[in-house]
Amino acid sequence: MPVHKIAIIVGSLREGSINRKIARSICALKDDNLDCSIVEIGDLPLFNQDLEQNPPEQWVRFKEKIAAVDGILFCTPEYNRGMPGVLKNAIDVGSRPYGRSVWDRKPAAIVSASPGTIGGALANHQVRQSCVFLNMPVMQQPEAYLGHVNDESFDENGKLKEGPLLGLVEKLAHAFAEWVTTIHEARAHLERTARG
Amino acid sequence: MPVHKIAIIVGSLREGSINRKIARSICALKDDNLDCSIVEIGDLPLFNQDLEQNPPEQWVRFKEKIAAVDGILFCTPEYNRGMPGVLKNAIDVGSRPYGRSVWDRKPAAIVSASPGTIGGALANHQVRQSCVFLNMPVMQQPEAYLGHVNDESFDENGKLKEGPLLGLVEKLAHAFAEWVTTIHEARAHLERTARG
């Protein structure tokens, strides 16, 4: 399998965010065909269509970074039974202007983590709902609603400790590498077929 | 019925937003027991829990305005099959710190409008989903998924023209006035009963 460049978007701006730590743990995995890095969203001005003619430079830079990758991994908490506004704002910024979305056709996967029991399931599915409109083929399995995650889940370097949670994240990363390959290989194959 | 002070939150920052125009049309209605005004959300810094100890003054002012009203009316477009990030950010800002949410117990209603056919139905229900956690009793009927709304729907003052759409909005405003009264009267009654 080829190595895929992946942007990880973290739905929380808090420095000590557990979702940020999970994102860093995924970046540190060695055995998958993924080259992951976190793309920051905390400096993006709130989306306002009136600014599209003369967009803020933060929007432009963000869209360039997303345009350059082969796939997207969202790591998000749940705020008020939904996706955080900060994450949805990044999605909205990247999706515009109409017809020039940088999300289009990028394969995606979604991880949600929370200290509580439901593991961000409702936020997770709101991200999926947006991916329909954005035309992002989303990996269905394994799902990752990571409940009961807290500071104790990480070692002193902020990486996931050995255990079932790390196992699940490794499995997910491996499946995602395969999913990104599936989508890109299939498109290449279809294009070759179409050219005859 | 007493007059209720209502904050209208508009989910779009665009100056010419159709949801903003609908919000203004509701503010201009004369025959309901509602005193409505738009509370702006475009200047709210993105929510970041690390800022809670020393919150931005825009957060503080916004929360004071929400705390002062008797009910909330959301008027929102749908972005990417969900609530706009800008609206969710306002919800997130108002909900924190934990235990000091300004949304708690405020009766709410939700209007979604779009130029397309589905009338923001998916955004509308995402707002409802947050209202569960926020403990906001939401008016169920009439629902307002306003499709096919565009600049032609408004007169030269930016208010809804006479017609079925204005009729629906008037009916909704009237039902909301009754809903806010229902909730507040019922609580007063229960407190009197509890005091014996």
Next chain:
Amino acid sequence: MPVHKIAIIVGSLREGSINRKIARSICALKDDNLDCSIVEIGDLPLFNQDLEQNPPEQWVRFKEKIAAVDGILFCTPEYNRGMPGVLKNAIDVGSRPYGRSVWDRKPAAIVSASPGTIGGALANHQVRQSCVFLNMPVMQQPEAYLGHVNDESFDENGKLKEGPLLGLVEKLAHAFAEWVTTIHEARAHLERTARG
């Protein structure tokens, strides 16, 4: 507070269902102003609009039972990240024909329970989504996404053992009694006011 007659609808037909056991535990609570009983849904023929002219007797009996109560409590598992078909079928049957729904204006609360971690959160919110159209005022708090529930959670009589789960269910039942009172009292008050 007056005593309210409540129909509990269980989303699983399995005899040993944990949601059925939770429903029975709620029926057995002594200290609330609720008179609860389970209304069965397992014999309802699948909804088919063509049968409305000459409805199956099971539909008729079910609708009579629902029409006779003061409020509805749903206890449901999550199947395939949604509400079980058996529960949605009962909702569909009760909602028809158009204009003669037996759910209209009934206050409701929703409990979801599962052996897994997310506690039926996605099923729980699908029931809420239907309640909007059905015009059922739903209690928002406390939410009840009961995860990690299994046969060990119940005693030899199939009732919840003493512990935090029973405590949460008691708190929910108490809050629901207050919610049903709130809605019914408020309507009575508004009608007296309207009559002058």
Next chain:
Amino acid sequence: MPVHKIAIIVGSLREGSINRKIARSICALKDDNLDCSIVEIGDLPLFNQDLEQNPPEQWVRFKEKIAAVDGILFCTPEYNRGMPGVLKNAIDVGSRPYGRSVWDRKPAAIVSASPGTIGGALANHQVRQSCVFLNMPVMQQPEAYLGHVNDESFDENGKLKEGPLLGLVEKLAHAFAEWVTTIHEARAHLERTARG
């Protein structure tokens, strides 16, 4: 492209259902690599886990039919802001027993149609939500929320009349054929690669 065998599942049992008519119109399309037929769900007993040891023959036959196809197309109305119970029951029946789901890995597409304005958008996304758990890769675009569909939309043979609605359905069928090919070709390619 190879010809793919597709099961269409119709979410309404009404003989004159507009979703059934759309399903028939898709079956009658000539220019796509799809061999579609409707698989009926109206005779399926309500799912009950206690019956799994000795399943009703209707369940067995339904599961055999689904197991034999290359992809699934759902055509569904929206009932009470959600998927019809009859459709969810079919999904639940096909998904069990755990580990022997017949839906697993089948590519899927979702059409929702209604006489009203929102075109079944909320039902459409509930089907998508189940497809995550069922591990069915769902086509994201084009979405098909078909509003304002009624008996006038069809000719005397019950097929879609020439017009934009037929155009959209043809486009969707063509995209679905490509999606099914994408998924199956990519899996074949990955297996060849794995075998070396």
